Amino acid sequence: MKSPDEHNMNQLNGSSREEIAALLAQLNDETTKLRDREQQLDDQAEELSSQKEELTAAIEELMSKNASLERTLVQLRDRSFELDQILYRTSHDLRSPLSSIKGILSLLQLEPQSDIIRSYARHIEDKAVQMDNLLRSLASFSKSVLEEPRLETIDLNKIIWQVVGEFRHLPGWHLVDVTVELGEPKVYTDPALVVIIFQSLFSNAFVFRDPSKKGTLVIRTQQQNGKWTLDVIDDGDGIDPSISQHIFGMFYRGSERSMGNGLGLYVCRKAVEQLKGSISFRLEPAGTHFTVTLPLQTNPANGSR
Numbered sequence: 001m002k003s004p005d006e007h008n009m010n011q012l013n014g015s016s017r018e019e020i021a022a023l024l025a026q027l028n029d030e031t032t033k034l035r036d037r038e039q040q041l042d043d044q045a046e047e048l049s050s051q052k053e054e055l056t057a058a059i060e061e062l063m064s065k066n067a068s069l070e071r072t073l074v075q076l077r078d079r080s081f082e083l084d085q086i087l088y089r090t091s092h093d094l095r096s097p098l099s100s101i102k103g104i105l106s107l108l109q110l111e112p113q114s115d116i117i118r119s120y121a122r123h124i125e126d127k128a129v130q131m132d133n134l135l136r137s138l139a140s141f142s143k144s145v146l147e148e149p150r151l152e153t154i155d156l157n158k159i160i161w162q163v164v165g166e167f168r169h170l171p172g173w174h175l176v177d178v179t180v181e182l183g184e185p186k187v188y189t190d191p192a193l194v195v196i197i198f199q200s201l202f203s204n205a206f207v208f209r210d211p212s213k214k215g216t217l218v219i220r221t222q223q224q225n226g227k228w229t230l231d232v233i234d235d236g237d238g239i240d241p242s243i244s245q246h247i248f249g250m251f252y253r254g255s256e257r258s259m260g261n262g263l264g265l266y267v268c269r270k271a272v273e274q275l276k277g278s279i280s281f282r283l284e285p286a287g288t289h290f291t292v293t294l295p296l297q298t299n300p301a302n303g304s305r
Helices: 004-093 095-108 115-146 156-165 191-207 241-246 264-274
Strands: 152-155 176-182 186-189 215-224 227-234 278-283 288-295
Touching (some): 152 156, 156 215, 191 215, 191 227
Parallel strands (some): 176 215
Antiparallel strands (some): 152 186
């Protein structure tokens, strides 16, 4: 017969074995979970490695394409500069023989002519004037795009009347009443670009005026809040609302009465943009109102604007 101590010992041994077995089972379970987790991590690491390789390949391809695009961009800039130079030189060089043609026509008018010869001469002169206007527009385009602004203090009143005088060859030039209202006659800006702007905006009053009555052209400037504003108001034909979104387009001619080549307002807008400004317009009951707003520049020589 077993003693009480032996009986208790057997019970303890049985209990310990059960606990150990439970711990071993739990350990095996945790080990299995760890192995599964380790396998998952290995799979994820392999997937990440694969994705890294794909990403590296994509980056290398992107860098290669970027380098190719940069080379293409440099080539395009070079070609653009070359084309601008060709345009600039051509527009100037062609004006020399054209001036000779116009001079010969002037001499021809001094000679006795038949009616048919006189008609041909007028036709040639008209075409020569159109070609001269086109070359002037191309030269202005080159100036407004190719060259950086060259700032100096200018006399607005002098330049305004100079540009107005350029239209004296047009029929009815003297029938347009020009009013100039200057808030400040001096401004520090690029005179060539300002002339381009004036030529484009003033021409509407002379080209598109109502021939049955006197025309008006109001030119107003003012300076305030670090900007100077030019308002040009005429009572000509105005702009059809249906074409208003196209008037600043290259080679766009919105009227059969247009005597130009469709570059006027396009070049005007480019000149305004070169001076870091903006141009807008609104339709009047009769005519058009253009507004050009430009930043006031400070003359570094004396601090004036």
